Amino acid sequence: MDETTEVPVNRIDILLNTWRDLPQSEKVAFFRALSQDDAEDVFLSLDRHEQAALFGDFARGERRLWIRFLAPDDAADVIQQADEELKAELLNLIDETVRREVIALLSYAEDEAGGLMNPRFARVRPDMVVAEAIRYVRKQALAKIDPVHYVYVLDSHQRLLGVLSLRQLFVAPPEKRISEVMEAELVTVPDEMDQESVSQLFRNHRFVALPVIDHENRMQGIVTVDDILDVSQEEATEDIQKLGGTEALDAPYPSVTLPQMIKKRAPWLLVLFVGEMFTATAMHRFETEIQQAVVLALFIPLIISSGGNSGSQATTLIIRAMALQEVRLRDWWWIFGREALTGLCLGLCLATIGFLRILLWPNASTIYTEHYVLVGVSVGLALLGVVTFGALVGSMLPFILRRFNLDPASASAPFVATLVDVMGLVIYFETARAMLTGKLL
Amino acid sequence: MDETTEVPVNRIDILLNTWRDLPQSEKVAFFRALSQDDAEDVFLSLDRHEQAALFGDFARGERRLWIRFLAPDDAADVIQQADEELKAELLNLIDETVRREVIALLSYAEDEAGGLMNPRFARVRPDMVVAEAIRYVRKQALAKIDPVHYVYVLDSHQRLLGVLSLRQLFVAPPEKRISEVMEAELVTVPDEMDQESVSQLFRNHRFVALPVIDHENRMQGIVTVDDILDVSQEEATEDIQKLGGTEALDAPYPSVTLPQMIKKRAPWLLVLFVGEMFTATAMHRFETEIQQAVVLALFIPLIISSGGNSGSQATTLIIRAMALQEVRLRDWWWIFGREALTGLCLGLCLATIGFLRILLWPNASTIYTEHYVLVGVSVGLALLGVVTFGALVGSMLPFILRRFNLDPASASAPFVATLVDVMGLVIYFETARAMLTGKLL
Numbered sequence: 001m002d003e004t005t006e007v008p009v010n011r012i013d014i015l016l017n018t019w020r021d022l023p024q025s026e027k028v029a030f031f032r033a034l035s036q037d038d039a040e041d042v043f044l045s046l047d048r049h050e051q052a053a054l055f056g057d058f059a060r061g062e063r064r065l066w067i068r069f070l071a072p073d074d075a076a077d078v079i080q081q082a083d084e085e086l087k088a089e090l091l092n093l094i095d096e097t098v099r100r101e102v103i104a105l106l107s108y109a110e111d112e113a114g115g116l117m118n119p120r121f122a123r124v125r126p127d128m129v130v131a132e133a134i135r136y137v138r139k140q141a142l143a144k145i146d147p148v149h150y151v152y153v154l155d156s157h158q159r160l161l162g163v164l165s166l167r168q169l170f171v172a173p174p175e176k177r178i179s180e181v182m183e184a185e186l187v188t189v190p191d192e193m194d195q196e197s198v199s200q201l202f203r204n205h206r207f208v209a210l211p212v213i214d215h216e217n218r219m220q221g222i223v224t225v226d227d228i229l230d231v232s233q234e235e236a237t238e239d240i241q242k243l244g245g246t247e248a249l250d251a252p253y254p255s256v257t258l259p260q261m262i263k264k265r266a267p268w269l270l271v272l273f274v275g276e277m278f279t280a281t282a283m284h285r286f287e288t289e290i291q292q293a294v295v296l297a298l299f300i301p302l303i304i305s306s307g308g309n310s311g312s313q314a315t316t317l318i319i320r321a322m323a324l325q326e327v328r329l330r331d332w333w334w335i336f337g338r339e340a341l342t343g344l345c346l347g348l349c350l351a352t353i354g355f356l357r358i359l360l361w362p363n364a365s366t367i368y369t370e371h372y373v374l375v376g377v378s379v380g381l382a383l384l385g386v387v388t389f390g391a392l393v394g395s396m397l398p399f400i401l402r403r404f405n406l407d408p409a410s411a412s413a414p415f416v417a418t419l420v421d422v423m424g425l426v427i428y429f430e431t432a433r434a435m436l437t438g439k440l441l
Numbered sequence: 442m443d444e445t446t447e448v449p450v451n452r453i454d455i456l457l458n459t460w461r462d463l464p465q466s467e468k469v470a471f472f473r474a475l476s477q478d479d480a481e482d483v484f485l486s487l488d489r490h491e492q493a494a495l496f497g498d499f500a501r502g503e504r505r506l507w508i509r510f511l512a513p514d515d516a517a518d519v520i521q522q523a524d525e526e527l528k529a530e531l532l533n534l535i536d537e538t539v540r541r542e543v544i545a546l547l548s549y550a551e552d553e554a555g556g557l558m559n560p561r562f563a564r565v566r567p568d569m570v571v572a573e574a575i576r577y578v579r580k581q582a583l584a585k586i587d588p589v590h591y592v593y594v595l596d597s598h599q600r601l602l603g604v605l606s607l608r609q610l611f612v613a614p615p616e617k618r619i620s621e622v623m624e625a626e627l628v629t630v631p632d633e634m635d636q637e638s639v640s641q642l643f644r645n646h647r648f649v650a651l652p653v654i655d656h657e658n659r660m661q662g663i664v665t666v667d668d669i670l671d672v673s674q675e676e677a678t679e680d681i682q683k684l685g686g687t688e689a690l691d692a693p694y695p696s697v698t699l700p701q702m703i704k705k706r707a708p709w710l711l712v713l714f715v716g717e718m719f720t721a722t723a724m725h726r727f728e729t730e731i732q733q734a735v736v737l738a739l740f741i742p743l744i745i746s747s748g749g750n751s752g753s754q755a756t757t758l759i760i761r762a763m764a765l766q767e768v769r770l771r772d773w774w775w776i777f778g779r780e781a782l783t784g785l786c787l788g789l790c791l792a793t794i795g796f797l798r799i800l801l802w803p804n805a806s807t808i809y810t811e812h813y814v815l816v817g818v819s820v821g822l823a824l825l826g827v828v829t830f831g832a833l834v835g836s837m838l839p840f841i842l843r844r845f846n847l848d849p850a851s852a853s854a855p856f857v858a859t860l861v862d863v864m865g866l867v868i869y870f871e872t873a874r875a876m877l878t879g880k881l882l
Contacts, residue, residue: 010628013645037626045645141611148649149590166607170582185478187451203674204454204486206667208589208649225666226647229673233644236677237761243684244757244854245750253762254772258779262786265754269828272750273791277798279742284808290735297731297738301720301745301862308746309686309713309855313706316685320678321694331695338699345703350714357718367725387710413685413854414750421742 012041028057040069047230048074049251052081055090064093072098073118073221076105113198114191116231117212117221122147123154124178126161131174137166148224149208153182160188160211160219188213191220195231200325202228239323242407243316245272245414268412275418279304282422286429293440295368296432299354299379304424306350307386308417314339314394315416319408322398332399336392343391347384355380371439378435382428389427390420453482469498481510488671489515490692493522496531505534513539514559514662517546554639555632557672558653558662563588564595565619567602572615578607589665590649594623601629601652601660629654632661636672641766643669680764683848684757686713686855709853716859720745723863727870734881736809737873740795740820745865747791748827749858755780755835756857760849763839773840777833784832788825796821812880819876823869830868831861 015038022030031039031054043066046054051070055063055078067075067090079090079102091099101119108114122140124133137151151169153162162182164172172181187205189198189212201210202225209224238248247264249256256264283290290297318335321327327335358368358376368375394416398408433441456479463471472480472495484507487495492511496504496519508516508531520531520543532540542560549555563581565574578592592610594603603623605613613622628646630639630653642651643666650665679689688705690697697705724731731738759776762768768776799809799817809816835857839849874882 010642011626012628013642016645041646044647138611141608146606146608165587167582167587170579170588185452187453199670201451201454202667202670204457205482206485208665208667224649225670226643226649229640229643229666229670232670233673233677233765236674236681237765240677240681240684240757240761243681244753246754246758249758252765252767253758254767258782258786261779261783265751265783266787266790269747269750269754269787270790270794273743273747273794276743276746279746280739283739283742287735287739290731290738294728294732294735297741298721298724298728300738300741301724301866302714302717304742304746305717305720305749305855305858305862306710306714308749308858309710310706312685312855313687313710316681317687317690317694320681324674324678324693326693326695338702341699342702342706345699346707346710349707349711353711353714414746414753417746417749417858421746425742 012038012045015042016045024053024057027054043069048077048081049255051078053255055082056086060089063090067093068095068098071118072101072120073105073116076102076115080106080110108191111195112191113189113193113195113212113223114220116195116198116227117191117223118148118227119221120145121209121211121219121222122151123219124151124164126153126155126177126179126182128178129174130169130172130176130178130181133178134169134174137169148222150211150222152211152219152222153178154219158218160186160213160217162186163211186211188217189223190215196235198223199228199232199235203232235323239319239409242409243319243412245269245412268414272414272418275415276421278422279425282425286425286433289429289433289441293369293375293432293436295375295440296378296429299382300425300428302354303379303382303386303428304421305417306383307390307420307424308413310343310346310387310390311394311416311420312390312413314343314391315397315411315413318395318398319411322402322408329399329402332396335395335399339391339395340388343388344384346391347387350387351380351384354383369440371436374435374439375432378428378432381435382424382431385427385431386420386424389423390416393419393423453479453486456483457486465494465498468495484510489518489522490696492519496523497527501530504531508534509536509539512559513542513561514546514557517543517556521547521551549632552636553632554630554634554636554653554664555661557636557639557668558632558664559589559668560662561586562650562652562660562663563592564660565592565605567594567596567618567620567623569619570615571610571613571617571619571622574619575610575615578610589663591652591663593652593660593663594619595660599659601627601654601658603627604652627652629658630664631656637676639664640669640673640676644673676764680760680850683850684760684853686710686853709855713855713859716856717862719863720866723866727866730870730874730882734810734873734877736816736881737819737870740823741866741869743795744820744823744827744869745862746858747824748831748861748865749854751784751787751828751831752835752857752861753831753854755784755832756838756852756854759836759839760852763843763849770840770843773837776836776840780832780836781829784829785825787832788828791828792821792825795824810881812877815876815880816873819869819873822876823865823872826868826872827861827865830864831857834860834864 019030079087122137122145124136137147147166150163150165152160155161162184163186164182187210189210191212191214209222211222212220214220241248245268249264355376358372358379364372397411397416401411402408460471520528523531563578563586565577578588588607591604591606593601596602603625604627605623628651630651632653632655650663652663653661655661682689686709690705796817799813799820805813838852838857842852843849
């Protein structure tokens, strides 16, 4: 992310940005003031949340006009966002045929392939010759079916037999049968596949569109890569928000109301708070030591936060690597070894600096008592232990969560930090006890 | 992210997963053992890092075969990854024409539109009639130029005049001139636009491909949405890694060596460590208070980490909202107010629980001294202050960074936590001083 992203370069972007900056109450008026062409462009550039909000403010005639303007899959997305009353009204406003398509789409979960797909695609029959197929695709194009890069070969039971890119269709000899020129080895998407797996498929194979089939291999629609762009964006947003220790907002930040915002943030903050209460319990165990050597208290925040930072690094790296399928469950042992080594090296750096910080500080013996060398050693050793422990907890927690079929992204940075804080205190005070008993303690 | 993503559904995915699990030394052998068809599918599914690594292990004949197999933009991506020697060899192995295209592509930065684009696209002339244009596109398809959803209308100086989707081309009356049926209002991408802005364009307008032009409006190539899928993935990965307090790895986790990993993690960990040292300085100021009332030390981790957690939530939400352009620089004032309110509400929750935790704890007066009610009030007030402060720092820091043209994602959760820790201690002890002077202090 950098600073150059705010430059709008096209007229529609400028309109869109202006529109987005308006208060909700003025949006319809501005929208109505646009020319038909601009209104169409702006409308299609809105996301489904924004479209649904606009429908809420539209008059009945406008609702009718614009819901009919949308392709069935986009209409289904908007209708899914609307409240019950508006949902019923919008469904009533569209044609019988489209309504049937929309209702079929609404039966899929929003995050399944079926919920993402467009039920309209260009089709040909296997026994057509190429010239005939081209004419047939053209006829479908006239009926507003956009051939998105591929045409699909279906038998009379709608079962998917093969696929041809438009380029392949163009270059095939006109008298050949489709069944002879089509690609029969297919990458297909089951209609109930979750959207993240679909997005993984698109990343693995660089297709512009993939066919969605039901369990009897009947073709239901296509998912196009531009839908996947949104999915992949949404999934990353969810993971980022969870990593930061919030529930996923599921809506743009500005459109989340204050009570909703608190509802998304309070539960995790409370869980972390309750977890962090164990630090008070742990500290209570070492109250005598603190009483005898207040100097030890000075380094508590430094030590526990270093462990938290090391854990935060490890957990974000592993969670992202898991989301991108760079590491799998069975890799845990290899990663355990590697993070142990990384943690030790990083811990050694911090330990050295921490030790020298105490040793070489002006008036060290006044501030850190006459045993300041031993205090320095205690702090150094504690840092080594805590940073290593942080890297291990941070990297292993996502594996443990996934092992139990929980979302690894719940191993948020704050969550790992909390775990490490409690153990960090124990490591620190036990080290100090071992080093300083008979001296300061 | 959830648990179902590991299911490979297609044969190529299974091959790909097997291949990825092999040690680097065995990858070429496995690859050679594949049928030509499978090898091609697997090869095209690899990312450019993996392809470059494979080229490193190939024999010369294989290098020649496979580099010629790639489209110019993909070849350029691989060549960019290779070391100097291999780069020169690979360039030598391709045809003169393609080489010129590849060299032109290599002159663009990897993260510019020019570095993403495919220099091959279907073109027509404005004075052609539709039937003639269709024949011309077909001829280009025979020459391996894949019309990706659109054909572009260029004048004799390669300047971009308009665009037609294949569907529009199909349905246009065959005798009409292209200039009459083309779309002349265009969304274009300047060749030096950074990839994140390009990805934003694709998200705003749902195009499958966009034309890339130079400063004289000459068409240079097309960027397709599948390339943007990778870009958007990479950008999210970078932001996630920075948010976790690491430098961006720029490579998959498993392929980063241990020394590289430490180099990516140590600098930030050290910066945070040095920042966190101020907590020791802050604590030193309050050493007398701790001496007099050790009970105060017990709640240090609880209080500062709650501030850190609140800051981590705010910073991740704002950074992601900025990356998605949901919030802009000028929104800072509105967000300041909102985060202040959110922070106060969240702080009030934690303060209440913290207060009750101390008040109602068994033997409260033994553990927390006879002034345990005042200790509870101090802790509660400190929590309220620290959580609010965390939300404000966490939300405003990304704005400050962006204001000075720095990457907002550098306002990582650990960085915010460090800032909040130091101030949190001051808030806590000043509150305690105000509440407890004359009693415990």
